[in-house]
Amino acid sequence: MVEAYHDKESKNTLYIYDSLNGNIIDTLDTIDSKNAYYKIALLKSEYGWFKLKNSQRLPYDRKSFDFENYWVKSKDFIIYVVNYDNNHQIYLYNSPSKKANRIHKLNNFKITSIPETSAFWTKVSFKVGTKTVEG
Numbered sequence: 001m002v003e004a005y006h007d008k009e010s011k012n013t014l015y016i017y018d019s020l021n022g023n024i025i026d027t028l029d030t031i032d033s034k035n036a037y038y039k040i041a042l043l044k045s046e047y048g049w050f051k052l053k054n055s056q057r058l059p060y061d062r063k064s065f066d067f068e069n070y071w072v073k074s075k076d077f078i079i080y081v082v083n084y085d086n087n088h089q090i091y092l093y094n095s096p097s098k099k100a101n102r103i104h105k106l107n108n109f110k111i112t113s114i115p116e117t118s119a120f121w122t123k124v125s126f127k128v129g130t131k132t133v134e135g
Contacts, residue, residue: 013028013029013030014072015072016072017070017071020049025070026065026070028065037057037058038055038058040052040055042117045117048074049072050073051069054068055067074114089105089107090106091104092133096123
């Protein structure tokens with residue numbers, strides 16, 4: 001399971017679907033407050049969609065939404081990449097395996113998008129200058 005965020009930087013409404021390519025059952029509108037956000041637990045990704053575990057609006061009202069086993073399109077999500085060990089470094093790999101090649105190093109904190117998830121691995125994407133980094 002991966003936790004992602006949807007906040008004012010995610011400029012579009014998030015539509016909740018009952019199935020892949022199904023019917024819209026609810027929406028999470030963009031939050032105007034700079035400190036508020038939706039925290040969303042993603043179970044898996046399939047064909048450009050994420051299956052949801054749950055969602056909460058934080059930090060003020062701590063409202064929870066029961067969206068377990070519903071779906072959202074896998075765009076307009078943000079994940080905050082941070083490592084709390086002594087050197088605050090995280091390595092990106094070219095595949096979801098501990099034996100994969102390191103392709104990029106993140107120092108401290110980075111906001112990225114999420115193209116897909118796989119078990120406890122998350123593929124992230126972001127720009128460094130004009131170059132797009134994915135890993």
